[in-house]
Structures are given as structure tokens and as C-alpha cells.
Amino acid sequence: MPSIIERYESTFATDRELSVQAQEIFPDGVTHDNRHADPFSVYISHADGSKKYTISGHELIDFWCGHGALLLSHNPPEVVKAVSARIGQGTHLGGSHQLEMEWGQWVKDLIPSAERVRFVNSGTEATLMAIRLARTFTGRNNVIKFAGHFHGWHDSVIPAARPPLDVPVPGIPGAVLDNTIVLPPNDIDAVRSHLESDPDVAILLIEPTGGGWGAVPCKPEFLADLRQVTSDHGVILLFDEVITGFRVSPGGAQAHYGITPDMTTMAKILAGGLPGGAVAGRADILDLISIKKTDVEKKMPHPGTFNANPLSASAGIATLKIASTGEPQAHANETAATLRHGIAKIIDDRNLGWGVYGEFSSFRIVFDHGIPGVRALEFDPFTFDHNRLKSPIRPDLARNLRCGMLLNGVDLPGTPITMAAHSGDDIQATLGAFETTLDWMKSDGLI
Ligand SMILES: Cc1ncc(COP(=O)(O)O)c(C=O)c1O
Structure with a gap:
């Protein structure tokens, strides 16, 4: 069975071609440091509601949300x-x-x-x-x-x-x-x-x-x-x-x-x-x-x-x-909390030794924090070395999770963020994508 990265390279072959061309125009082929991805980033043609679409037609549930600029979602x-x-x-x-x-x-x-x-x-x-x-x-x-x-x-x-x-x-x-x-x-x-x-x-x-x-x-x-x-x-x-x-x-x-x-x-x-x-x-x-x-x-x-x-x-x-109504914020906060809990449960069921933390409308996954016996939501970022919180402890896991989630229809950056259009179906699809990606990471020998 091909690895996650091999699948990514073949599924997003058109994006790969564009990214090679883009390197002749932009350093790294990108226009913002955070848009740089390994092995390459996908190209988005359009977006609507909670979704965005790659140039080759893959639908992605979007947790990047315009670098956090979108609260009401795409095209309100x-x-x-x-x-x-x-x-x-x-x-x-x-x-x-x-x-x-x-x-x-x-x-x-x-x-x-x-x-x-x-x-x-x-x-x-x-x-x-x-x-x-x-x-x-x-x-x-x-x-x-x-x-x-x-x-x-x-x-x-x-x-x-x-x-x-x-x-x-x-x-x-x-x-x-x-x-x-x-x-x-x-x-x-x-x-x-x-x-x-x-x-x-x-x-x-x-x-x-x-x-x-x-x-x-x-x-x-x-x-x-x-x-x-x-x-x-x-x-x-x-x-x-x-x-x-x-x-x-x-x-x-x-x-x-x-x-x-x-x-x-x-x-x-x-x-x-x-x-x-x-x-x-x-x-x-x-x-x-x-x-x-x-x-x-x-x-x-x-x-x-x-x-x-x-x-x-x-x-x-x-x-x-x-x-000003407070409604979109309440919805986005609730969505992020449900995702934090759902992701934490999946992590704990598999005894991965990862943590999940965050508040309001965002969250973060900490890979292999190395603290024995701590369930995912018990991970306390305040007692952890702050120098190690912002970059992934295991970049290989972060990279494979990101690519695997994209293959499974979810754009999940390092600090995912939620917006008003994320629905219950989006949450379920995201948790399903997370489970499938972890299965793939297991068969790739990563976890
Ligand atoms: C807290 C904070 N301050 C400043 C900036 C810089 O904003 P801009 O990217 O619009 O220059 C950002 C961007 O992410 C930010 O999150």
C-alpha cells in the first residue's frame, strides 16, 4: 500500500506541477511563510461556506479560515x-x-x-x-x-x-x-x-x-x-x-x-x-x-x-x-470545543500519548509530549516548556497528519480555527478523517 506522502503526491499531482512552476516566480513557490508545505501545498480554486475546493476538484473542510480572518465563513x-x-x-x-x-x-x-x-x-x-x-x-x-x-x-x-x-x-x-x-x-x-x-x-x-x-x-x-x-x-x-x-x-x-x-x-x-x-x-x-x-x-x-x-x-x-450579536462566536467556540473533545477521545482510545489544548475557537494537538499517564485533555500547556509549544515536537507526525487530513477532505493547519458555517456534519467528517488518517499513519509505521 502506498504511504501517505506517496498518495498525497499522486492525488494532488496537478498541485505539484503548479508548485514546481510557482518556484520560478516565488521563493519556495509561495506567498506567505505559513503557506509553505512539505512536500508541496495544494492550490485552492474557490471557497464557499465551510468548504474550499482544490483546482482538481477536491472538497476540503476548511479549518484555516483565511488565516483566521473569516468568522462568518466563506462568502457570507x-x-x-x-x-x-x-x-x-x-x-x-x-x-x-x-x-x-x-x-x-x-x-x-x-x-x-x-x-x-x-x-x-x-x-x-x-x-x-x-x-x-x-x-x-x-x-x-x-x-x-x-x-x-x-x-x-x-x-x-x-x-x-x-x-x-x-x-x-x-x-x-x-x-x-x-x-x-x-x-x-x-x-x-x-x-x-x-x-x-x-x-x-x-x-x-x-x-x-x-x-x-x-x-x-x-x-x-x-x-x-x-x-x-x-x-x-x-x-x-x-x-x-x-x-x-x-x-x-x-x-x-x-x-x-x-x-x-x-x-x-x-x-x-x-x-x-x-x-x-x-x-x-x-x-x-x-x-x-x-x-x-x-x-x-x-x-x-x-x-x-x-x-x-x-x-x-x-x-x-x-x-x-x-x-456584534455574539452568535457566530458562540457557534465557532462550541464547534472547537466539540472537536477538541472528539479528537482527544480518539487520541486516548489509541493511547497515543498526544495532548489537545486550546480555548475559544481554536485548538492544538501536541504530538508525543512525553509526559506519562496524561490523557489528551489533561495536557497542561502552562506547565510545559513554552519554547516547545509552537513548533511540532514530531515534525514527521505533523507533516503526515496534515497530508493525510487533506487526502481525507480536511484542511487542518497547526492551529486549526473554526467559523460560523462549520456544521455538525463537518465535525463528524473531520473526526472520521482523523481516525482514517491515524489508521494510515499506523500502517506507515509512524505511530
Ligand atoms: C496577533 C497577530 N498580530 C499581528 C498579525 C499580523 O497581521 P498581518 O498578517 O495582517 O500583517 C497577526 C497575523 O496572523 C496576528 O495573528
């Missing part, structure tokens, strides 16, 4: 209608428009920290802007971030974002690196002791449910402690809600936990599946970009050709309107 009718109505009326108006006001008002209404809002084009731009604002506001230079937390790919935040966390990222000047302080997650004493010895910290950034969509999870009490300690030291607290904003709850993680940061960064769901991002926060900080209110030598410049693009605004408004 309200978003399709809003964007279709908009596209013939000008894609760039070169001026202010009412859609940006409506979009900004939704952000203000939903996100507790949002006294003022500024739109940008991505999460990376949002954290870049937030750091500049914090530096301008405080007159200080340093940035604190946590190991394993991802805030985009610009110089100040990319260190310790992707495994191996302790290997320096090339191409960043030493002087910039010196300004980024990486601390261990969930360790308030480390934060306190750093702040006591370093008066030059402008901002502390955190993914409020943990680094990498919760792969390196965060304790709610840590967030409360951070709120206190940053206030005590005059440091700007930023919740990076690029992934959690409008997903954890209509008001993001900050509304869920009842902790209000000074600034918030958003993207993904914010723009309803189109490109877009935002920085929101205290009026006295955001007003540093105000030409009217701020002296010229203190004003932080902030242009951006596509800021508040009307197509993104129309998709964002249609999405946030539905997200």
Missing part, C-alpha cells in the same frame, strides 16, 4: 452583497467617505478601549503604528513582548515570534534589537523586575489569549497583573487583538476578560475577509496623529494610500454588524 451573503454593491462605485475615493465613519463607529461601539480609531492595511502595520505612537507619547524607546507571541513581521516584534524562539532573526540592526525586550510568557515577576530596572520602556504588547492564536497560552490573571504593573510604570499596554478581535467575543478578549488596555491593534475579521487593520485606543495617545491638536514637532506622521479602503470598509461593516 451579507458581505458579498455589500462588496458587490460597492465595487462599481469606486474602489478608491481619494478622500473621506461615510463608510469609514460607519466602520470606525462599529469599532468604537464594540471594542472597550477604542476612544479613537485609525485604519491601516494589516496587523503588521497596526502594531508598527502602535509602537510609534507609544514611543511618541511616552518619549521612551523600549518595547516588551513575550516569547512565542506574534505581532506581525516588522523589526521590533518579529524576534522570538517563530520557532526556534531563541535564534536571532537576520536583517534587523542590532540597535533595533536592543530596543526589543523578550520576556517569558505568564511570568509577572519577570515583567515587574524588568520595569523596575528599565525606565525606558514605552509599550508592552501581548496577544491576550496567548502567542500564535493561543499556542503559547496566556493566563487571564496575567492580563490583570499586566494592566496593574504597566499603569504603575507609565508603560502603554497594547492588546494585539488581530486574531482575537471580534472572535473571542464581539468586543474581543478585552471585553471577555473585562480588562481595558491603553491601545488595541486589529485586522483580519475587522475587514470581513478583505485587507484591513486598525489601531484604536486612548484619545490622548491617538491624537498624536492629529494635525489640529498636536504641535508640529510632536505630530506623528501617518499616511497610507489604502487606509480605510471602501471595499474593506463595506465588508467590515457587514461583518461587524453580524459579529
Whole structure:
């Protein structure tokens, strides 16, 4: 019987051909690090609801969900209608428009920290802007971030974002690196002791449910402690809600936990599946970009050709309107919980020694964690070395599971995420695909 990888190569032969051609255009043939796959990635022709389709017609239940940008699923009718109505009326108006006001008002209404809002084009731009604002506001230079937390790919935040966390990222000047302080997650004493010895910290950034969509999870009490300690030291607290904003709850993680940061960064769901991002926060900080209110030598410049693009605004408004009900989040959270339990049961029935963890609408499988006698859902990521949580302990298992799941009709990335259209049938089909893939992995001698 052919191995999983052999089957993958023959079933997705057309995708393989495209990927070879793509390597002549793009490094690795891909357009985002996470789209790189071994032996090659599949090519998607279109998507609808909870499904997407490869160019050779394979239907996949999608747990990647537009890198987390999709909460309402693919092509929600309200978003399709809003964007279709908009596209013939000008894609760039070169001026202010009412859609940006409506979009900004939704952000203000939903996100507790949002006294003022500024739109940008991505999460990376949002954290870049937030750091500049914090530096301008405080007159200080340093940035604190946590190991394993991802805030985009610009110089100040990319260190310790992707495994191996302790290997320096090339191409960043030493002087910039010196300004980024990486601390261990969930360790308030480390934060306190750093702040006591370093008066030059402008901002502390955190993914409020943990680094990498919760792969390196965060304790709610840590967030409360951070709120206190940053206030005590005059440091700007930023919740990076690029992934959690409008997903954890209509008001993001900050509304869920009842902790209000000074600034918030958003993207993904914010723009309803189109490109877009935002920085929101205290009026006295955001007003540093105000030409009217701020002296010229203190004003932080902030242009951006596509800021508040009307197509993104129309998709964002249609999405946030539905997200404000809390219904899609409740459904996505319930789906993820059912999957966590179903997958854990299958793992335990086979005594694989793997763990499953996660909360809200995502989860992670830990292969071969090596802790004897721990059932899958008893795996406690908080007691595990955080440096080992983000990359698979057994890359060979991760690779075969991914390929096997794709062959069985499921796109299951490292941190799967759920959305509103995932149905009971999708859950059952996913669990069935998981069982079949494990059977194949067993016959390939992997488990
Ligand atoms: C928490 C967080 N911050 C920032 C970013 C960067 O956003 P973008 O990919 O839009 O630049 C991401 C992207 O995954 C993210 O999850």
C-alpha cells in the first residue's frame, strides 16, 4: 500500500506541477511563510461556506479560515452583497467617505478601549503604528513582548515570534534589537523586575489569549497583573487583538476578560475577509496623529494610500454588524470545543500519548509530549516548556497528519480555527478523517 506522502503526491499531482512552476516566480513557490508545505501545498480554486475546493476538484473542510480572518465563513451573503454593491462605485475615493465613519463607529461601539480609531492595511502595520505612537507619547524607546507571541513581521516584534524562539532573526540592526525586550510568557515577576530596572520602556504588547492564536497560552490573571504593573510604570499596554478581535467575543478578549488596555491593534475579521487593520485606543495617545491638536514637532506622521479602503470598509461593516450579536462566536467556540473533545477521545482510545489544548475557537494537538499517564485533555500547556509549544515536537507526525487530513477532505493547519458555517456534519467528517488518517499513519509505521 502506498504511504501517505506517496498518495498525497499522486492525488494532488496537478498541485505539484503548479508548485514546481510557482518556484520560478516565488521563493519556495509561495506567498506567505505559513503557506509553505512539505512536500508541496495544494492550490485552492474557490471557497464557499465551510468548504474550499482544490483546482482538481477536491472538497476540503476548511479549518484555516483565511488565516483566521473569516468568522462568518466563506462568502457570507451579507458581505458579498455589500462588496458587490460597492465595487462599481469606486474602489478608491481619494478622500473621506461615510463608510469609514460607519466602520470606525462599529469599532468604537464594540471594542472597550477604542476612544479613537485609525485604519491601516494589516496587523503588521497596526502594531508598527502602535509602537510609534507609544514611543511618541511616552518619549521612551523600549518595547516588551513575550516569547512565542506574534505581532506581525516588522523589526521590533518579529524576534522570538517563530520557532526556534531563541535564534536571532537576520536583517534587523542590532540597535533595533536592543530596543526589543523578550520576556517569558505568564511570568509577572519577570515583567515587574524588568520595569523596575528599565525606565525606558514605552509599550508592552501581548496577544491576550496567548502567542500564535493561543499556542503559547496566556493566563487571564496575567492580563490583570499586566494592566496593574504597566499603569504603575507609565508603560502603554497594547492588546494585539488581530486574531482575537471580534472572535473571542464581539468586543474581543478585552471585553471577555473585562480588562481595558491603553491601545488595541486589529485586522483580519475587522475587514470581513478583505485587507484591513486598525489601531484604536486612548484619545490622548491617538491624537498624536492629529494635525489640529498636536504641535508640529510632536505630530506623528501617518499616511497610507489604502487606509480605510471602501471595499474593506463595506465588508467590515457587514461583518461587524453580524459579529456584534455574539452568535457566530458562540457557534465557532462550541464547534472547537466539540472537536477538541472528539479528537482527544480518539487520541486516548489509541493511547497515543498526544495532548489537545486550546480555548475559544481554536485548538492544538501536541504530538508525543512525553509526559506519562496524561490523557489528551489533561495536557497542561502552562506547565510545559513554552519554547516547545509552537513548533511540532514530531515534525514527521505533523507533516503526515496534515497530508493525510487533506487526502481525507480536511484542511487542518497547526492551529486549526473554526467559523460560523462549520456544521455538525463537518465535525463528524473531520473526526472520521482523523481516525482514517491515524489508521494510515499506523500502517506507515509512524505511530
Ligand atoms: C496577533 C497577530 N498580530 C499581528 C498579525 C499580523 O497581521 P498581518 O498578517 O495582517 O500583517 C497577526 C497575523 O496572523 C496576528 O495573528
